[in-house]
Amino acid sequence: MATELNAFELNKEEIIANANTRGESEFLLGKRKEAVDKFDSLDMIKPDKTKVDKWDFFNVTSPAVESSTYNTLEELPEAVKELIDLDNSKNIYVQHNNTPAYLRLDEDLKAKGVIAENIIDAANNHPELLEKYFMTEGVKIDENKLTAYHAALLNGGIFIYVPKDVHIEDPIQMVVLHDDKDASLFNHVLLVAGEGSEVTYVENYFTNLESSTEKINIISEVIALNNSKITYGSVDFLPKEMTGYVNRRGVASDDANIDWALGLMNDSNIIYDNTTYLNGDRSESDLKIVTVGRGETKANFTTQIIHYGKDSNAHILKHGVMKDQATSIFNGVGYIKHGATRADAQQESRILMLSEKARGDANPILLIDEDDVTAGHAASVGRVDDLQLFYLMSRGIEKKEAERLVIHGFLDPVVKALPIESVRNQLKEIIELKVLS
Numbered sequence: 001m002a003t004e005l006n007a008f009e010l011n012k013e014e015i016i017a018n019a020n021t022r023g024e025s026e027f028l029l030g031k032r033k034e035a036v037d038k039f040d041s042l043d044m045i046k047p048d049k050t051k052v053d054k055w056d057f058f059n060v061t062s063p064a065v066e067s068s069t070y071n072t073l074e075e076l077p078e079a080v081k082e083l084i085d086l087d088n089s090k091n092i093y094v095q096h097n098n099t100p101a102y103l104r105l106d107e108d109l110k111a112k113g114v115i116a117e118n119i120i121d122a123a124n125n126h127p128e129l130l131e132k133y134f135m136t137e138g139v140k141i142d143e144n145k146l147t148a149y150h151a152a153l154l155n156g157g158i159f160i161y162v163p164k165d166v167h168i169e170d171p172i173q174m175v176v177l178h179d180d181k182d183a184s185l186f187n188h189v190l191l192v193a194g195e196g197s198e199v200t201y202v203e204n205y206f207t208n209l210e211s212s213t214e215k216i217n218i219i220s221e222v223i224a225l226n227n228s229k230i231t232y233g234s235v236d237f238l239p240k241e242m243t244g245y246v247n248r249r250g251v252a253s254d255d256a257n258i259d260w261a262l263g264l265m266n267d268s269n270i271i272y273d274n275t276t277y278l279n280g281d282r283s284e285s286d287l288k289i290v291t292v293g294r295g296e297t298k299a300n301f302t303t304q305i306i307h308y309g310k311d312s313n314a315h316i317l318k319h320g321v322m323k324d325q326a327t328s329i330f331n332g333v334g335y336i337k338h339g340a341t342r343a344d345a346q347q348e349s350r351i352l353m354l355s356e357k358a359r360g361d362a363n364p365i366l367l368i369d370e371d372d373v374t375a376g377h378a379a380s381v382g383r384v385d386d387l388q389l390f391y392l393m394s395r396g397i398e399k400k401e402a403e404r405l406v407i408h409g410f411l412d413p414v415v416k417a418l419p420i421e422s423v424r425n426q427l428k429e430i431i432e433l434k435v436l437s
Contacts (some may be wrong), residue, residue: 008058008059009040010036010039010149010152012033012036012037014063015032015036015063015152015153016029016032016033018063018064019032022064022120023124024120024123024124025123025124025127025130027123027127027130027131027134028120028123028130028154031134031135031141031151032151032152032154034141034151035141035148035149035150035151035152036148036152038141038142038148039145039148039149039152042142042143042144042145042148043144043145044144044145044146045144045145045146045245045271047271047300047302047329047331048300048302048329048331048363049300049329049331049361049363050271050298050300050329052271055243055269056215056243057146057149057215057217057243057244057245058149058215059215060153060184060214060215061182061184061214062182062183062184063153063155063184064098064155064156065097065098065099065180065182065183066098066099067096067097067098067099067101067179067180067183068096068099068101069096069099069100069101069102070094070096070101070102071102072102073086073089073092073102073104074086076094076102077177079177079206079208080094080175080177080206082422082426083173083175083204083206083422083423083426084173084175084422085420085421085422088170089104089170089173090104090105090106090170091104091105091106091109091116091168091170091171091172091173092104092172092173092174092175093116093118093158093172093173093174093175094174094175094176094177095118095156095157095158095174095175095176095177095187096177096179097177097178097179097180097183097185098155098156098183098185100118100121100156101177103116103117103118105172106170109166109168112163112166113161113163113166114160114161114162114163114166114168115129115159115160115161116158116159116160116172117158117159118156118157118158118159119154119156119157119158119159119187119188119189119190120154120156122159122190123159126159126161129159129161129192130159130190133190133192133221133223134188134190134221135147135151135219135221137221137223137251138221138222138223138249138250138251139219139221139247139249146217146245146247147219147247149217150186150188150217150219150245150247153184153186153217154186154188155184155185155186155187156176156185156186156187156188157187157188157189157190158174158189158190159190159191160172160189160190160191160192160199160201161192161194162192162193162194162197162198162199162228163194163197164194164195164196164197165194165195165196165197166194166197166198167197167198168197168198168199168200171200171201171202171233171419171420172199172200172201172202173201173202173203173204173420173423174189174201174202174203174204175203175204175206176203176204176205176206177206177207177208178205178206178207178209178212178238178239179207179208179209181209181211181212181213181214182212182214183212183214184214184215184216184217185205185214185215185216185217185218185238186215186217186218187218187219188218188219188220188221189201189203189218189219189220189221189222190220190221190223191220191221191222191223191230191232192223192225193223193224193225193228193229193230193256194225194228195225195226195227195228196226196227196228197225197228197229198228198229198230199229199230199231200230200231200233200419201230201231201232201233202232202233202234202418202419202420202423203233203234203235204234204235204237204423204426205218205234205235205236205237205238205266206235206237206426207237207238207239209239210239210240211239211240211241211242212238212239212240212241212242213241213242214242215242215243215244216238216242216243216244216245216246216266216268216270217244217245218244218245218246218247218248219246219247219248219249220232220247220248220249221249221251222248222249222250222251222258223250223251224250224251224252224253224256224257224258224283225253225256226253226254226255226256226280227254227255227256228253228256228257229256229257229258229259230250230256230257230258230259231259231261231419232248232250232258232259232260232261233260233261233262233417233418233419233420233423234248234261234262234263234264235263235265235418235423235426235427235430236262236263236264236265236266237265237266237267237426237430238266238267238268239267239268240267240268240295240297241268242266242268242269242270243268243269243270244266244268244269244270244271245270245271245273246264246270246271246272246273247272247273247274248260248262248272248273248274248275249273249274249275249276249277250275250276250277250285251276251277251279252276252277252278252279252280252283252284252285252309253279253280253283254280254281254282254283254309255280255281255282255283256280256283256284257283257284257285258276258284258285259285259286259287259417260274260276260285260286260287260288260289261288261414261417261418261419262274262287262288262289262290262414263290263291263414263415263418263427263430264289264290264291264299264301265291265292265427265430265431265434266297266299267294267295267297268297269297269298269299270299270300271299271300271302272299272300272301272302272303273302274287274289274301274302274303274304275302275303275304275305275306276304276305276306276314277306277308278305278306278307278308278309278312278313278314278340278343279308279309280308280309280312281309281310281311281312282309282310282311282312282313283309283312283313284312284313284314285305285313285314285315286314286315286317287303287305287314287315287316287317288317288318288413288414288417289301289303289317289318289319289320289414290318290319290320290411290413290414290415290427290431291318291319291320291321291328292320292321292322292323292411292430292431292434292435293320293321293322293323293324293326293327293328293358294323294324294326294434295324295325295326296324296325296326297326297327298326298327298328299326299327299328299329300328300329300331301318301320301328301329301330301331302331302333303316303318303330303331303332303333303347304332304333304334304335305333305334305335305345306333306335306337307334307335307336307337307340307343307345308337308339308340309340309343310339310340310341310342310343311341311342311343312340312343312344313343313344314334314343314344314345314346315346315347316332316334316346316347316348316349317347317348317413317414318330318332318347318348318349318350318362319350319351319352319410319411319413319414320350320351320352320360321351321352321354321407321410321411321435322351322352322353322354322355322358322359322360323353323354323355323358323434323435324355324357324358325355325357325358325359326358326359327358327359327360328351328359328360328361329360329361329363330349330351330360330361330362330363330379331363331365332347332349332362332363332364332365332377332379333365333366333367334346334347334365334366334367334375334377335366335367335368336366336367336368336369336370336373336375337369337370338369338370339370340370340373341370341371341372341373342372342373342374343370343373343374344373344374344375345366345368345373345374345375345376346374346375346376346377347364347366347376347377347378348364348377348378348379349362349363349364349377349378349379349380350362350378350379350380350381350410351380351381351382352382352383352384352407352410353381353382353383354383354384354403354407354435360381361381362379362380362381363379364377364378364379365377384403384406384407385406388402388406389402389403389406392405392406404432404435404436407431407435408428408431411431415427415428415431
């Protein structure tokens with residue numbers, strides 16, 4: 001394990017050889033080379049109030065593992081089937097560890113120019129779109145060591161493109177099944193909504209492993225062009241002992257809307273960065289996050305919505321439950337830049353503690369460089385409300401069941417925001433598992 005992070009070295013020749021074996025495009029090869037060349041000169045991330053100098057983000061067993069594929073939905077493992085509406089799902093992509101395993105996209109959407117492909121094939125098939133949007137507007141390769149490492153070792157993910165004025169009624173869903181303890185996930189999601197378009201995207205990171213020492217390095221770039229609307233839902237549930245960096249980034253143009261509903265249920269030590277840029281006038285973003293920490297997991301959640309556009313509107317809602325010796329840091333930032341007149345930045349962060357040794361820290365931050373704005377925040381860290389428990393117990397409900405009901409009610413604002421019923425049910429089951437285990 002590397003203890004001095006800056007001492008870690010990338011093997012450029014090996015990375016390029018692996019990419020050539022997979023038949024990758026010159027564009028993607030160029031991005032990998034750029035990442036390797038810049039890696040040594042870049043700074044490591046420095047998340048607020050979380051020491052990561054001894055976290056091993058870098059050592060991986062294999063750059064990519066080969067796993068089974070599926071010809072039909074019926075062939076999928078039962079655990080994956082439970083996440084999908086088999087009767088009605090029209091748009092589904094399944095990734096098995098690092099292997100593109102199944103893809104179905106509605107023929108009518110194809111005829112309208114909608115694209116949904118694994119990210120590596122998309123770089124070959126749609127180079128003009130990847131060159132325009134891949135790590136250009138959202139996340140930059142040279143932001144830090146981990147973004148460069150991501151570009152160098154990219155081994156999965158999806159590209160979705162929705163043309164101008166196309167409204168997709170049925171969600172596009174990606175399921176990533178992680179069942180190989182030697183598989184690291186360097187997934188990249190690139191979602192671009194053209195002017196006046198609308199799309200709902202939901203992803204599930206799901207494991208049946210108890211533990212794995214591999215790495216998570218996931219980046220999502222969500223680009224909403226003028227007057228478009230993107231709803232982005234996710235449930236992440238990966239095993240113990242992994243080390244992770246998850247960066248989800250949104251960019252909204254004039255009159256665009258990006259809504260996030262994220263159930264972050266991983267049992268590993270992870271740094272989460274979710275930042276949305278409201279670049280356009282009248283752009284909006286609503287960000288909801290829910291998490292349950294157990295065991296000795298450490299997690300840092302930095303959420304930012306940065307206002308550049310006039311009349312832009314944002315709301316951050318984060319609810320977390322900590323038990324055992326789990327630790328979480330909630331950093332919420334509403335930043336109104338000079339010129340973003342009449343912007344509105346609101347946020348709320350609340351952490352519920354279920355044990356004496358659990359730790360939570362909620363830090364709401366407002367940065368305002370403009371006069372004519374509206375902004376507000378609320379934060380709390382505490383235990384289950386005794387009055388709520390008393391009310392339920394006075395009606396004949398036992399204490400353990402009363403606590404369970406209070407916790408579900410506390411987390412429900414995010415659960416009900418997920419747009420697919422099977423995914424909502426999955427999140428409820430994971431919450432139940434983690435709270436009662």
